[in-house]
Amino acid sequence: MTKIAICGYGNLGRGVESAAMLSPDIEVTGVFTRRDPTGVRTATGLPVYSLSELDAHAGEIDVLVICAGSATDLPEMTPKLADRFNVIDSFDTHAHIPEHFASVDKAAKSGGKLALISAGWDPGLFSLNRLYASAILPEGETYTFWGKGVSQGHSDAIRRIDGVLDARQYTIPIDKALDAVRSGSQPELSTREKHQRECFVVAEEGADLARIEREIKTMPNYFDEYDTTVHFISAEEMARDHSGLPHGGFVIRSGRTGLSREHNETIEYSLKLDSNPEFTACVLVACARAVDRMVRRGRTGCVTVFDIAPADLSPLDGETIRKTLL
Amino acid sequence: MTKIAICGYGNLGRGVESAAMLSPDIEVTGVFTRRDPTGVRTATGLPVYSLSELDAHAGEIDVLVICAGSATDLPEMTPKLADRFNVIDSFDTHAHIPEHFASVDKAAKSGGKLALISAGWDPGLFSLNRLYASAILPEGETYTFWGKGVSQGHSDAIRRIDGVLDARQYTIPIDKALDAVRSGSQPELSTREKHQRECFVVAEEGADLARIEREIKTMPNYFDEYDTTVHFISAEEMARDHSGLPHGGFVIRSGRTGLSREHNETIEYSLKLDSNPEFTACVLVACARAVDRMVRRGRTGCVTVFDIAPADLSPLDGETIRKTLL
Numbered sequence: 001m002t003k004i005a006i007c008g009y010g011n012l013g014r015g016v017e018s019a020a021m022l023s024p025d026i027e028v029t030g031v032f033t034r035r036d037p038t039g040v041r042t043a044t045g046l047p048v049y050s051l052s053e054l055d056a057h058a059g060e061i062d063v064l065v066i067c068a069g070s071a072t073d074l075p076e077m078t079p080k081l082a083d084r085f086n087v088i089d090s091f092d093t094h095a096h097i098p099e100h101f102a103s104v105d106k107a108a109k110s111g112g113k114l115a116l117i118s119a120g121w122d123p124g125l126f127s128l129n130r131l132y133a134s135a136i137l138p139e140g141e142t143y144t145f146w147g148k149g150v151s152q153g154h155s156d157a158i159r160r161i162d163g164v165l166d167a168r169q170y171t172i173p174i175d176k177a178l179d180a181v182r183s184g185s186q187p188e189l190s191t192r193e194k195h196q197r198e199c200f201v202v203a204e205e206g207a208d209l210a211r212i213e214r215e216i217k218t219m220p221n222y223f224d225e226y227d228t229t230v231h232f233i234s235a236e237e238m239a240r241d242h243s244g245l246p247h248g249g250f251v252i253r254s255g256r257t258g259l260s261r262e263h264n265e266t267i268e269y270s271l272k273l274d275s276n277p278e279f280t281a282c283v284l285v286a287c288a289r290a291v292d293r294m295v296r297r298g299r300t301g302c303v304t305v306f307d308i309a310p311a312d313l314s315p316l317d318g319e320t321i322r323k324t325l326l
Numbered sequence: 327m328t329k330i331a332i333c334g335y336g337n338l339g340r341g342v343e344s345a346a347m348l349s350p351d352i353e354v355t356g357v358f359t360r361r362d363p364t365g366v367r368t369a370t371g372l373p374v375y376s377l378s379e380l381d382a383h384a385g386e387i388d389v390l391v392i393c394a395g396s397a398t399d400l401p402e403m404t405p406k407l408a409d410r411f412n413v414i415d416s417f418d419t420h421a422h423i424p425e426h427f428a429s430v431d432k433a434a435k436s437g438g439k440l441a442l443i444s445a446g447w448d449p450g451l452f453s454l455n456r457l458y459a460s461a462i463l464p465e466g467e468t469y470t471f472w473g474k475g476v477s478q479g480h481s482d483a484i485r486r487i488d489g490v491l492d493a494r495q496y497t498i499p500i501d502k503a504l505d506a507v508r509s510g511s512q513p514e515l516s517t518r519e520k521h522q523r524e525c526f527v528v529a530e531e532g533a534d535l536a537r538i539e540r541e542i543k544t545m546p547n548y549f550d551e552y553d554t555t556v557h558f559i560s561a562e563e564m565a566r567d568h569s570g571l572p573h574g575g576f577v578i579r580s581g582r583t584g585l586s587r588e589h590n591e592t593i594e595y596s597l598k599l600d601s602n603p604e605f606t607a608c609v610l611v612a613c614a615r616a617v618d619r620m621v622r623r624g625r626t627g628c629v630t631v632f633d634i635a636p637a638d639l640s641p642l643d644g645e646t647i648r649k650t651l652l
Contacts (some may be wrong), residue, residue, distance in 0.1 A: 018585045022464040043585055098649050118652055125458070125593075127652045128636055132451070134651065135612040135639040136605075138348040182598070257608060259344045259369055263600035265608075267451075272508070274589035279462075282583060282591075286461040306640075306647055310454055311632040313461040321632055323424050325460065326444055326453045 002292040003060055004285070006031045007051065007081070008067035009040055011245070012090065015281025016065050017044055025315050026285055029060040054081075061085060062295070063288040067281075079103040082302070083111030086295050088287050090120040090280060097123070105302035114295045115302045119287045120280040121271055122146070126251045128305050129269040133253035137265055140255025141186045145173035145194060149247025149276060157222045158199055161215050163207030166235065168242040170198045173250060181252050184264030190225075197228040200242055202235050247276035286313045328618040330611070331387045332357045333377065333407070335366055337571065338416065339393035341607025343370055351641050352611055355386040381410065388621070389414060389614040393607075405429040408628070409437030412621050414613055416446040416606060423449070431628035440621045441628045445613045446606040447597060448472070452577050454631055455595040459579035463591055466581025467512045471499035471520060475573025475602060483548045484525055487541050489533030492561065494568040496524045499576060507578050510590030523554040526568055528561050573602035612639045 002025060006013045009031050020026045021044065030047045033040050037048040049057065054064075064085040068074055074091045081087050082104050091100050097118055108115040118124065122144070130142050151171045158167035177194050180187045199216055203209055213230045217223055233241075248271040257263045273279045287305070290312035294303070314321055328351060332339045335357050346352045347370065356373045359366050363374040375383065380390075390411040394400055400417045407413050408430050417426050423444055434441040444450065448470070456468050477497045484493035503520050506513045525542055529535055539556045543549055559567075574597040583589045599605045613631070616638035620629070640647055 015583075019583065021585075022583070094652070097652050098645070101648055123652045125462075128458070129595075130651045131636050131640055131647060132454070135615075135636075135641070136451075136608045138608075138641070257341075257345065257348070257601055257604040259347075263604055264598075265600060265605045266598040268594075268596045268598070269455075270594045272590075272592040272594070274591060275583055278583040278589055279591045282462045282464075289461075304648060304652055306637040306644070306652070307635050309633050309635050310457050310461075314457055314632075315461070315464070318632070319424070321457060322427055322630060325456045326420070326423050326449045326630055326632070 001025055001027055002289050003027050003029045003062045004288045005029050005054075005057065005061045005064050006046075006067055007054075007064055007077070008073075009033050009042065009048070010067060011277035012281055012284075013067035014043060015275070015278040016067060016284055017042060017046060018278060019281040019285040022282070023285055023289070023315060026289065030057060032057075055084065058084065062292045063088060065284050065288055067284075075100055075103075078115065078117065079107040082107040082113055082115040084113065086114045086291055088116045088119055088284055088291060090124070090284060091118045092120060092123055094123065101302050101304070109301045112300050114291055114299050116287055116291050116304065116308075117302060118304055120283050121273075122249065124280075124283050124305055125271070126249065126269070129251040129267075130253075131306060133251070133255075133267040133269075137253055137255025137257070137267065139257075139261065140253050140265075142251065142253045143181045143189070143194075144249065144251050145178060146249040147171035147173050147195065147247065149249070149273070150242075150245050154197065154199075154222055157219060158201060158216055161212055163204045163212055164201055165204055166202040166238050168200045168238065170200075172196050172198055178250065178252075181254060182266060182268070184254050184266060186254050192226055195226060197223060197226045199228065199230045200233050200238060201230060202238050203232055244274065245276045246274055248272045289313060289315065327351055327353055328615050329353050329355045329386055329388045330614045331355050331380075331383065331390050332372075332393055333380075333390055333403070334393035334399075335359050335368065335374070336393060337603035338607055338610075340369060341601070341603040341605075342391050342393060342610055343368060343372060343607075344604060345607040345611040348608070349611055349615070349641060352615065356383060358383075380407075384410065387411060388618045391610050391614055393610075401426055401429075404441065404443065405433040408433040408439055408441040410439065412440045412617055414442045414445055414610055414617060416450070416610060417444045418446060418449055420449065427628050427630070435627045438626050440617055440625050442613055442617050442630065442634075443628060444630055446609050447599075448575065450606075450609050450631055451597070452575065452595070455577040455593075456579075457632060459577070459581075459593040459595075463579055463581025463583070463593065465583075465587065466579050466591075468577065468579045469507045469515070469520075470575065470577050471504060472575040473497035473499050473521065473573065475575070475599070476568075476571050480523065480525075480548055483545060484527060484542055487538055489530045489538055490527055491530055492528040492564050494526045494564065496526075498522050498524060504576065504578075507580060508592060508594070510580050510592060512580050517551040518553060521552060523549060523552045525554065525556045526559050526564060527556060528564050529558055570600065571602045572600055574598045615639060615641065
């Protein structure tokens with residue numbers, strides 16, 4: 001039995017709560033929040049504590065799953081907790097992973113604990129597939145596509161525009177680009193050729209819709225390099241048609257083999273998710289099991305999914321997985 | 327640098343020879359054959375030795391890649407060699423993996439060596455994906471489809487029919503079944519619903535084609551549970567259109583998440599291979615790298631792909647893979 005605690009009770013924290021119910025060997029012993037715990041009611045009746053009480057509950061926690069934002073929370077929280085708890089986070093700011101790894105590694109080693117950072121699906125499962133595919137096909141190109149799915153960051157960026165009440169942005173991979181990659185031609189693809197962006201916007205009454213649309217489409221980094229479509233809809237339509245958090249994507253490696261590189265080989269991995277946070281949480285729960293096992297074998301410091309032997313993720317023993325899954 | 331030797335120089339052995347050329351950190355020091363070595367010329371001019379000389383070359387071999395058949399060769403060869411060499415094989419008779427593991431494990435442990443069995447794509451990469459997907463989505467169903475590709479076993483079975491000169495059998499996954507699986511409905515699929523079989527046959531002049539077709543379609547285990555199509559072609563057409571060994575397939579897990587299991591999540595992994603043996607060989611070469619690293623850390627006994635931390639498969643160091651692939 002692996003006892004986990006959830007630190008942070010947003011979409012991801014709730015996802016961990018429901019994901020843990022699917023794994024009989026995982027027990028959630030509590031939820032820790034920076035909010036007033038008396039104001040937080042969990043979906044399954046888990047006890048809720050203030051984050052300040054965490055140390056008092058250390059004996060009930062094999063692995064602490066930190067469910068907080070990558071922008072400002074995790075860079076501070078994960079290293080701060082990693083010297084006293086075995087921790088997992090889903091830090092997903094790719095460019096800052098090396099420095100996050102370094103600070104978490106230092107903290108975990110100082111306390112003799114184990115930390116797993118950047119678990120989830122990208123980084124996470126997609127990273128694993130980039131690694132496996134490039135190790136197996138050294139001569140080739142790897143392509144990552146995201147979507148169709150809701151990008152929280154892009155939706156938030158639209159919401160900050162004057163006159164916008166609510167917004168949902170879908171990232172959509174372009175079929176023509178996917179087909180070109182699958183053909184084995186190893187194409188060079190521009191940002192615009194790989195993805196398009198579709199936005200659903202609820203505007204204030206009387207707002208200048210043409211201006212809002214223009215501000216979206218020309219927004220640097222977020223939209224200016226993409227073909228973007230903007231739809232203005234009512235708040236009712238937003239609630240009815242866009243309340244979910246679907247996502248997904250593709251990792252495709254196209255490589256060549258043979259003495260004259262005459263053969264194309266294609267490895268493709270894809271996800272189609274009704275709920276991005278629930279699926280991410282499922283990855284975190286499987287990783288919690290692996291972290292607990294690695295801790296019991298004495299592993300310390302910071303690791304990533306690259307360091308987890310796949311067998312450690314499964315609730316089944318080695319003999320069973322060889323018999324049923326190999 | 328990892329020094330490997332190839333034991334057995336058929337399609338797979340030749341694949342390892344060309345795959346190793348794609349990895350600058352892998353050196354093939356020799357090919358060992360049960361045939362008369364003077365009659366074997368390798369594609370890249372590797373030295374060829376008799377299998378009986380293997381022990382004399384032990385100092386030049388970090389990992390021995392055994393490229394032989396699963397039916398009769400590997401169950402005998404791998405345990406016989408595993409007490410003196412770190413070995414890899416691609417044993418693919420799923421039902422006999424537990425006993426093969428046990429005999430190889432015993433031999434490897436007795437000699438303080440490391441053995442990796444059942445590497446390739448199925449078993450191998452497909453197994454990894456069945457494991458990852460079922461660990462992450464505990465409530466769901468996993469489906470494996472093979473093809474479109476040449477099945478050597480089924481081609482051989484047709485060749486044994488009286489009046490058949492040559493034959494090639496393609497296993498083809500049925501699109502309707504793939505679509506049903508991807509829909510999230512978790513269908514129960516019969517053998518006939520999942521795959522169809524297409525056969526190209528060169529018959530002796532004057533042979534009774536109707537009888538040959540009937541014998542193929544009613545062959546127990548191989549064809550009787552499938553919808554099978556038989557085409558009679560000339561030897562020239564066989565050489566022109568069916569000389570390759572393409573293969574591939576799909577591992578799809580369809581699972582549910584959420585407090586009321588209200589969300590479908592789909593994980594799909596697929597391979598589209600121009601050359602089955604060359605791709606399998608690429609997996610073996612990456613695994614040889616991992617085995618060598620695990621040996622240097624003192625690991626002994628028998629392992630499978632489930633026991634390899636992904637990082638060990640990559641030629642890149644931990645810092646680089648975190649920076650570029652995570």
